[in-house]
Amino acid sequence: MRREVGNRHPVAASARTRLVRNGDISLAVYEFGPADGIPVVLVHGWPDTHHLWDGVVPLLSDRYRVISYDTRGYGQSSAPTQVSAYELNRLATDFFAVVEAVSPTEPVHVVAHDWGSVQVWEAVCEPGADQYVASFTSISGPNLDHLAIWMRRGVRSGTPRGIRGALSQCLSSAYTTFFMLPVLPGLFFRLVGTEKMWKLFLRVVEGTSPDQISLAPTLKQDMISGLRFYRANIIARMVAPRERRTTVPVQLLVNTRDIAVRPAGYDDTAEWADQVVRHDLLRGHWLPYSDPAAIAGYADAFIQAKSE
Known part of the structure; x- marks a missing residue:
């Protein structure tokens, strides 16, 4: 990779x-x-757009240049129909393209959630990624290779703790099997993929008030388009995980009530990253909605520490 310089x-x-x-x-x-502020890039996941960060942006943009974008398949960005277009290596090139465009001479700090974090993990494990990324705050989105290796080790360990951890993650990830089915999930979200239903889901599952949730008018098509992320990557990474390391400093915000990713799934992260800081929070999966101040606070402290 080229680099010229509440x-x-x-x-x-x-x-x-x-x-x-x-x-x-x-x-x-x-x-x-501010146009001359330290650049901070925010990357959303499924089924969100840049609006996921509506609560976080004003808490950071008084001192940082905050950049968010709709990842491919969502919002106002391109949404190719081929499943292969959503493979992680391609999503990583999108991320690097954004970084090159918004900060051609200075590494950016990154905060990412869900599939946004998954694709940034892919990017920061590329050779030379530290020329583009100064720090990475990851929320509710593991490196799929690391997660697969951790689950395999748990099963092979033969210990109750290891097997229990792997099985617990399998249960938490069971919804992805439905998401990867042909036809049916698309029909399902055409019927129930409305703003009202999604806000009701988040209220029931996570106790998030509807007025804390910012959704794009493209929500239904984003839900359906985003299914390609699962189809393009889950099986491939679970079957053939790669050993992937990064020199980029990583901060983990681990939500202990996350319905999708179990906290133990991050226990081996220090094996794959030179610098790791972890904070366990008594929160659910959609932390950008439920507690944007927590994200802003931890991100600000981490950015300042890595900017000194």
């Missing part, structure tokens, strides 16, 4: 918008805060 808060000042190209993919990018 309640939902209102979103800070209107975004500066642009489109970033990565080959035939167009990515909608939104910038907030």
Whole structure:
């Protein structure tokens, strides 16, 4: 890679918008805060868009240049129909394209959630990634290779703790089997993929008030398009995980009530990253909605520590 050098808060000042190209993919990018501030890139997951960060942006954009974008398949960005277009290596190139466009001479700090974190994990494990990324705060999105290796070790250990951990993660990930089925999940989300139903789901499962949740008008098509992330990557990574390391400093915000990823799944992260800081939070999966102040606080402290 080349390198030449609480309640939902209102979103800070209107975004500066642009489109970033990565080959035939167009990515909608939104910038907030001072143009000369330290760059911080926010990356969302399923089924969200850059609006996931509406509560976080105003808490960071008073001192940082905050950049969010709709990843491919979501919002105002391109949504190719081929499943192969959503393989992690391709998503990583989108991320690097955004970084090159918004900060061509300075590494960025990254905060990512869910599939946003999964794809940034892919990126930061590439050779030379530390030229692009100064720090990475990961929320509810593991490196799939690392997770698969951890689960295999748990089963092979023969210990009750190891086997229990792997089985617990399998149960938490059971929904992905449905997501990878042909036809049926698409029909399901065409019927129930409404703002009202999604906010009800988050309230029942996580106790999140509807006024804390920011959704794009493209929610239904994003839910359906985003299924390709699961189909393109889950089986491939579980069957043939790779040993992937990073020199980028990593901060883990581990939500102990996460319905999708069990906290123990991050226990081996220090094996794969040179620098790891971990914070366990008594929260559910969608931390950007339920507690944006926690994200802003931990991210700010980590960024400051890595900027000294």
